[in-house]
Every structure is written in structure tokens, then in C-alpha cells.
Amino acid sequence: MSDPNSPDRFREEKATYTVKGADKPDFEAGVEAIRATLATLVAQPGVYRMQDARGDVLYVGKAKALKNRVSNYVQVNRLSRRLQRMVAQTRSMTIVTTSSEAEALLLEAQFIKKFRPPYNVLLRDDKSFPYILLRDDHDFPRMYKHRGAQKYKGQYFGPFASAGSVTSTLNSMQKLFLLRSCSDSFFNNRSRPCLLYQIKRCSAPCVDRISKKNYAGLVEDARNFLTGKSTDVQVRLGEQMQSAADNLDFELAASLRDRLKALTFIQGSQAVRAKGVSDADIFALAQTGGTACIQAFFIRAGQNWGHRSFFPAHVEDIEGPEILSSFIMQFYQDMPPPRLILVDRELAEKKLVHEALSARLSHKLEIAVPQRGERRGLIKQAERNATEALARRKAETASQTKILRELTNLFDLDGIPDRIETYDNSHIQGTNSVGAMIVAGPEGFRKNAYRKFNIKNPDTVPGDDFGMMREVLERRFARAQSEDPDRDKGDWPDLVLIDGGKGQLSAAQDALGELGIEDVNLVGVAKGPDRNAGRETFYMPDGREFTLPINSPVLYYLQRLRDEAHRFAIGAHRTKRKKAMGSSPLDEVPGIGPARKRALLMHFGTAKAVKAASLDDLQRAPGVSKAMAQNIYDYFHG
Numbered sequence: 001m002s003d004p005n006s007p008d009r010f011r012e013e014k015a016t017y018t019v020k021g022a023d024k025p026d027f028e029a030g031v032e033a034i035r036a037t038l039a040t041l042v043a044q045p046g047v048y049r050m051q052d053a054r055g056d057v058l059y060v061g062k063a064k065a066l067k068n069r070v071s072n073y074v075q076v077n078r079l080s081r082r083l084q085r086m087v088a089q090t091r092s093m094t095i096v097t098t099s100s101e102a103e104a105l106l107l108e109a110q111f112i113k114k115f116r117p118p119y120n121v122l123l124r125d126d127k128s129f130p131y132i133l134l135r136d137d138h139d140f141p142r143m144y145k146h147r148g149a150q151k152y153k154g155q156y157f158g159p160f161a162s163a164g165s166v167t168s169t170l171n172s173m174q175k176l177f178l179l180r181s182c183s184d185s186f187f188n189n190r191s192r193p194c195l196l197y198q199i200k201r202c203s204a205p206c207v208d209r210i211s212k213k214n215y216a217g218l219v220e221d222a223r224n225f226l227t228g229k230s231t232d233v234q235v236r237l238g239e240q241m242q243s244a245a246d247n248l249d250f251e252l253a254a255s256l257r258d259r260l261k262a263l264t265f266i267q268g269s270q271a272v273r274a275k276g277v278s279d280a281d282i283f284a285l286a287q288t289g290g291t292a293c294i295q296a297f298f299i300r301a302g303q304n305w306g307h308r309s310f311f312p313a314h315v316e317d318i319e320g321p322e323i324l325s326s327f328i329m330q331f332y333q334d335m336p337p338p339r340l341i342l343v344d345r346e347l348a349e350k351k352l353v354h355e356a357l358s359a360r361l362s363h364k365l366e367i368a369v370p371q372r373g374e375r376r377g378l379i380k381q382a383e384r385n386a387t388e389a390l391a392r393r394k395a396e397t398a399s400q401t402k403i404l405r406e407l408t409n410l411f412d413l414d415g416i417p418d419r420i421e422t423y424d425n426s427h428i429q430g431t432n433s434v435g436a437m438i439v440a441g442p443e444g445f446r447k448n449a450y451r452k453f454n455i456k457n458p459d460t461v462p463g464d465d466f467g468m469m470r471e472v473l474e475r476r477f478a479r480a481q482s483e484d485p486d487r488d489k490g491d492w493p494d495l496v497l498i499d500g501g502k503g504q505l506s507a508a509q510d511a512l513g514e515l516g517i518e519d520v521n522l523v524g525v526a527k528g529p530d531r532n533a534g535r536e537t538f539y540m541p542d543g544r545e546f547t548l549p550i551n552s553p554v555l556y557y558l559q560r561l562r563d564e565a566h567r568f569a570i571g572a573h574r575t576k577r578k579k580a581m582g583s584s585p586l587d588e589v590p591g592i593g594p595a596r597k598r599a600l601l602m603h604f605g606t607a608k609a610v611k612a613a614s615l616d617d618l619q620r621a622p623g624v625s626k627a628m629a630q631n632i633y634d635y636f637h638g
Helices: 026-038 066-074 081-089 101-115 163-177 184-188 212-226 230-246 250-270 320-331 350-358 373-410 465-483 502-514 553-581 594-604 607-612 615-620 626-637
Strands: 015-018 046-051 057-063 092-097 131-135 143-146 154-157 280-288 291-300 303-310 340-343 366-368 420-428 431-441 451-454 495-499 522-526 537-539
Touching (some): 046 066, 046 101, 101 320, 131 163, 154 212, 291 320, 291 373, 303 373, 320 340, 340 373, 350 366, 420 465, 420 553, 431 465, 451 465, 451 553, 495 502, 607 626, 615 626
Antiparallel strands (some): 015 092, 046 092, 291 303, 522 537
8 A cells, every 4th residue: 555645646737926015015925926827726625835936845635626615715805814924925837736635734834844834723842752662583682672664674653642651660570571772783692681581571581591492481471461452471481480489480470470460560651541542643732822732642552652742833822623633643654553543622623644644554534522431531631731841831931931031131232032052072082073053942942943064164173162162153154154145934043053262162152153154142151160150151253251140041051052962963973973883995996885885804804904905815706706706806006
């Protein structure tokens, strides 16, 4: 069955219609662009994108009949203020036709996720959810946390609401089922049990402390537990414990007793008392003051696998059913829905949403609004959590606004900063150098805006922190000048924090000065004596230096920004260093792919030996033709 969410599934007839109207009044130019598109449309299902003068997507919509839907936008007086602003900015449209309205709905959600337009409801936190993976490609399968594409052979259990939920469950299951979590290379090179065996978290199959048959029994118990058959596992463990006690094998009986305790703990912490609810996702919406929170509960095999709060963006003046429908379509872009979806209200276009989601499934899907019974109790619990999370979010926002207001006064900014960028560098004695930029705003960290910079300018001396900072800022702001010269896309910072003292700040000033940029607010942040957090000194471009009281909320906020930049820079450096450790001189030889590289290393032992090999020796290597041997020899000796 083909993926209905793939663009290849749609019969696309794209066309972009643009009207030169930048010098006309906004509404007139926008309406003219829409009318130019309207003249080419027919009553056919599809998706339309509205774009501004630069071609940036403002809005993505779907329609059962494109001509009828788009015609509504030329009647400006009947539109809401939000849509009137959108029409005023519109200068072109792109049309994609589909064979049905359900396919248009799927494509609309895909485009919203891709283009993130400012007039659509956006799911902010759309990163992939973690799963528990039980591998099936080994005699002694391993069980571990997995996130991302499901490309390995085995069973995936999830999704879990967070990495913490997976970690907690895995820790308990290690005590209960004693399955290995180590990598295959670690497993293959063990000569004695590791610490996990000593603390009774693994059965040590790597050194034959358990037979293949008995380990398979543990795997089957784990699989049964994760598919909702925990009672069968409990009965079996109880029988084994009693048998061990009857045989006076008290050490084994005690071990089985501890595993039973772990099982009871998991059942108590994850059980959901809802009859008939096995696999379900539960959503409830709370909305107030232009802000919305959607609380999601995940239930699999009758177990609660965590919950998460989502705060979709651009929800002002939008009704709750429409917010929830748009959220659900974006939520299930990269994840198949379960058999049951419970919501706290009727969805906008519920039948269409059901049809679109069902197209991706081989099983029956139910979307329900419970009115009574156990399911209604679950919805009430989700509603309560959504309301409380929204109240906390608004309180945090108020506190954050107060801190940003104090920050504005402290650094003499023109207004409360909407975008704060913090920069840091990381390297080890000049090797694998990398620069990092993190971004924060009133709503918190904007991780999709983080950037890393591989230091590659030959004029930058390895280990020169000042030169690295200069290169990073030159590249970042040269690109900003090129892509957003008018500074109206929100990509220019209101405040730039530099991790370092006078030297780093001076390097940053030089970099911006060479680009002719003099109006970006720069501040250097240096740790105090002995690099003590809490005694930071702040350096201003005009030469001022000052510190803040150790209990200052603004100081704590700035420390968080600096520490986040440090964490991101170190992570980027470690990734680069790990990649460099696995590189080989053979990677640079033209025509050498992974398979031939592996064959050469297996034959010669090391890349150094390949480099030193004679032409005759290279020709005798398996899988290497005379022409390829000559190519390798010429590369190293030419």
C-alpha cells in the first residue's frame, strides 16, 4: 500500500501566478493577485498557498472546490481581521490539485509542516517521539530506546510521551526481564559479565550465563508485557518463585521475588483503569487569551505511556474545533494513529479528518467524543491537565516578560527583545573546531533556529578563539544581509550574547564592523574568578563592565542562555570529533565506496597498508580491478 502522505501520490498541476503590485495599496494588490489566480481555477479539490512579495508562504489551505474557496478571499469585508492582514500581504499563489478532498487535507498538513506559514495553526513541538525497540536480528535480542526512522528489524513499542517515560520504563523492565541493552560490538567482545549483571539488570548472555532457549523465554515475556499480557507474566513468575522455594533454591526464589516487585511497580505506575481502552490517544484543549494548550495522553496495551502538553502557535481568533483538527492532522504526519482517538469536542470537518487518517491505516479507526463512562473520565483528566498546563504557561510567560523587561533596561535596548542569539565555540587544542548559535525569545528556546558552524576558513588559526568567533559572526550576518536585507522576517537578533570577555567581544565588533553593521546590540559574558557561575562579568561595547547580584533573576536567565549555548557547542564538537575518528584516507579516493573500502581493509588490515601497497598487491586484492588498482595507486603515489 503506497503512503498517502507522500507527495508522489498526488496528481499535481502546479502554477504560480504573480502580480506586480508592490506600489499599489496593500488590499488592492493582494486582491488583484488572488483574482489573477482565480481566473485559472476550476471546481476541483486541491491545496493553495498564498505567498508574499518575496515568495514566502503566508498561508496553506485546502478546498473541495478550489475556485469556490479561493473566491472568498476577494470579498475582503467578509473576512476576519487576521485574514484581511493576510490578503494585504499576498502577492502570488501556488495551486496543487488532488483527486479528493481527503488527499488535499493530507497535503495541506504536509505543507504546513514544511513551510510553517504565519497564518496557519502550527504544531510547535513536532519532533519525533521515542519508542522501545526490541530487536529481532540477533540470537540474543536487545531492548533499548529508539527515536527516528523505524529501519531496524524488530518490534517498536510506543510512542512514549518523552525520553524520561521510556527511560523509566526501560529501567524497570531491565530489573524484570534481564534483557541486554548493550551494542552488538560490546556484546561480541565481552570476556566476563559487566556491571549490569552484577546489579541484576542483565542475564549476561554475552558470556553464556543464560542459554539461548531461556533467554528467548525472557524475550517472549517482555513482548507479552509490552502488548498488554502482564497478568500472564505475573502468573508465570509466581509459579517459578514457588517452585524454586519448594526446591529450597532460595537465591533463585529471592531473585524471582524481586522481579515480581518490579512488575508490580510498573503495573501500578502505568495502569489505566478504563475498560475497553487498549490502544488510544487522548486529546483535550484549553484556550484562553489568544493561547491554547492541547494535552495528549498515550495509552498502549492498556498502559499509560506518558502525557505531554502542546502549545500550538497562531491560534488567535480561531475556534477550538479548528485548532484541534489542524493539530491532529499535523501530529500524525510522521506517526500512524492508533485504533482509537478520544477528543474533548467535535472536530472541524470530522468526517474528512477521519477519511484522511484512515487512508494511512490497515485497521479501522475510531474518533470519538465520550459523554459518559470510563472514557469520559479519561477526557476529564486530560481536560484538567490541559487547563493546569495553560495556567502554568501563562504564569511563566508573565514572569518571563518581567525578566525581559528588566533585561531591556539593563542593556539599554530599544524594546523587549523578541530574538536573543548566544554564541560559543568548542574545540580540543584547535581540532574539530565548531561554533554554535542558540536562539531564545519570550516563549523560550527556539531549537529549530539553532545553528552550528564548522570552522573552515584557512586564515583562522587552530585554537584561536577570537578568530573563530570572528568567522562565525561574519558568516552568520553576511547571510542575514543577503537573505533578509530589510530585517522584516524576524531573523535579525535584538540582542547578541558572546560567551567570553573583552577579547571575544572585540572580535565580534570587528566582524560586524567589516560588514558595515553597527546597530546590533552586543554583550560579552565572562565567568568570574575560577570560572565560578554566579560571578559573571558583563562587557559592553562602550567599555562598561558590571556584575549582577548573585540572586538576580536576570542573572539566572542569562546564565541559562550561556549554558545552553555551551551545551549545544560541546554536542556539535563531539559529533564532529566522533565522525572524524571514523574517517579513513580511503574515503577520499575517487570510486571507492563502502563495500570496496571494507574489502581493502579486510585484505590489507589498515588504510596505511593500502597506501603503502604496490600496484601488484592492489591488483591481487579481492574485488579490485586493474583499472581501480591503478587509480588507488596513482592517488597515493601520484
